[in-house]
Amino acid sequence: xxxxxxxxxxxxxxxxxxFDAEADNFGAHHLLPIERTYSEWFYSAYNTPEGVYAPQxxxxxxxxxxxxxxxxxxxxxxxxxxxxxxxxxxLPLHDMTGGSTWLPGVIGALYPNLPDEVNPAALxxxxxxxxxxxxxxxxxxxxxxxxTLRVTVTNQxxxxxxxxxxxxxxxxxxxxxxxxxxxxxxESGAYDAATGTLVQDPEARVYExxxxxxxxxxxxxxxxxxxxxxxxxxxxIFKDNRIPPRGFTNAAYDTFGGRPVGHTxxxxxxxxxxxxxxxxxxxxxxxxLYYQSTSREYVEFLRDExxxxxxxxxxxxxxxxxxxxxxxxxxxxxxxxxxxxxGDIDGDGDVDGDDGAALMACLxxxxxxxxxxxxxxxxDGDGDVDxxxxxxxxxxxxGE
Numbered sequence: 001x002x003x004x005x006x007x008x009x010x011x012x013x014x015x016x017x018x019f020d021a022e023a024d025n026f027g028a029h030h031l032l033p034i035e036r037t038y039s040e041w042f043y044s045a046y047n048t049p050e051g052v053y054a055p056q057x058x059x060x061x062x063x064x065x066x067x068x069x070x071x072x073x074x075x076x077x078x079x080x081x082x083x084x085x086x087x088x089x090x091l092p093l094h095d096m097t098g099g100s101t102w103l104p105g106v107i108g109a110l111y112p113n114l115p116d117e118v119n120p121a122a123l124x125x126x127x128x129x130x131x132x133x134x135x136x137x138x139x140x141x142x143x144x145x146x147x148t149l150r151v152t153v154t155n156q157x158x159x160x161x162x163x164x165x166x167x168x169x170x171x172x173x174x175x176x177x178x179x180x181x182x183x184x185x186x187e188s189g190a191y192d193a194a195t196g197t198l199v200q201d202p203e204a205r206v207y208e209x210x211x212x213x214x215x216x217x218x219x220x221x222x223x224x225x226x227x228x229x230x231x232x233x234x235x236x237i238f239k240d241n242r243i244p245p246r247g248f249t250n251a252a253y254d255t256f257g258g259r260p261v262g263h264t265x266x267x268x269x270x271x272x273x274x275x276x277x278x279x280x281x282x283x284x285x286x287x288x289l290y291y292q293s294t295s296r297e298y299v300e301f302l303r304d305e306x307x308x309x310x311x312x313x314x315x316x317x318x319x320x321x322x323x324x325x326x327x328x329x330x331x332x333x334x335x336x337x338x339x340x341x342x343g344d345i346d347g348d349g350d351v352d353g354d355d356g357a358a359l360m361a362c363l364x365x366x367x368x369x370x371x372x373x374x375x376x377x378x379x380d381g382d383g384d385v386d387x388x389x390x391x392x393x394x395x396x397x398x399g400e
Contacts, residue, residue, distance in 0.1 A: 002034055043247070059074040074092060104123035106322050146350070160245065171330070177282040179281045188201050188276055248270060250267055
């Protein structure tokens with residue numbers, strides 16, 4: 001899907017057409033990208049004769065190569081109700097399963113008195129199938145290096161993770177650290193279910209696409225430059241760190257406007273690594289990957305910007321009444337953490353000259369509170385970083 005009001009110029013910018021003038025070229029490589037799921041698949045390793053081994057998606061097919069292979073999995077059955085119809089093992093099941101687990105429930109709640117049009121059981125079945133797709137769309141791995149927790153998210157789909165319509169859709173990592181007593185002592189990517197708010201802490205990793213208006217186009221429509229939910233006005237991608245699929249290359253994705261923005265993926269990379277600082281007293285970590293299709297920011301935008309009727313408020317009320325689109329758990333993993341290495345100030349798992357340099361950068365004398373970020377340099381635990389700490393560090397370096 002593209003916005004034909006904007007075309008790509010020689011510098012790679014998307015500029016508006018002249019008023020009352022249509023685009024010169026309606027190809028996906030020329031118009032402003034909105035959704036590029038097909039192109040993401042087209043330039044992936046899935047679009048090959050053999051495809052990719054993914055029996056979790058293909059049903060009777062161990063390898064998947066097309067959109068239908070995953071979203072209309074192969075089952076055993078007959079293609080029609082004629083008695084002489086052959087039984088096939090490659091029959092595509094026309095359920096078109098995607099990733100929507102929340103909206104089916106909203107439809108059932110919105111139209112409870114239309115049994116001939118709304119089938120609650122069928123809606124629930126669709127949500128369950130979508131939940132299965134989400135739970136198989138990515139894998140998680142976590143390792144520890146010194147005081148750094150490394151979390152790897154691997155995309156197991158044939159397109160970006162997440163893909164499709166960008167507004168309101170996001171995937172994020174929730175990381176929790178616990179002490180020996182089981183108390184939560186640190187968290188990144190916290191979500192407040194009571195308000196639908198995702199906390200954007202400094203270490204938070206949120207996979208999403210943020211379109212918006214650039215400095216030239218925003219004044220033309222009387223708004224400020226930057227990320228925006230204005231679907232038809234946006235002419236620039238400010239962020240796109242969604243994880244690409246197998247077979248990704250930057251050059252190919254650049255041709256259709258799908259190159260990562262604000263994040264780097266090497267050619268062939270279909271995973272991402274996020275890093276988190278491990279609190280000193282943490283003994284375990286729990287990592288969860290969540291997906292949400294309708295964020296608070298998006299639904300509030302639709303509520304506030306719609307001034308022609310009450311549809312925006314109606315949608316917002318439905319969002320609130322139906323759990324504020326609760327995040328779906330896609331994957332989870334846990335890790336027992338090793339205790340910190342004494343003297344490992346830079347957190348890389350060893351004690352060397354780099355830690356000595358880090359200590360010197362924190363040195364500020366006796367009975368003076370340790371500077372921010374220098375707690376690990378207070379090796380004797382007296383609240384400051386002074387020559388006594390240097391002595392401790394020297395003994396740790398030499399093994400004396």
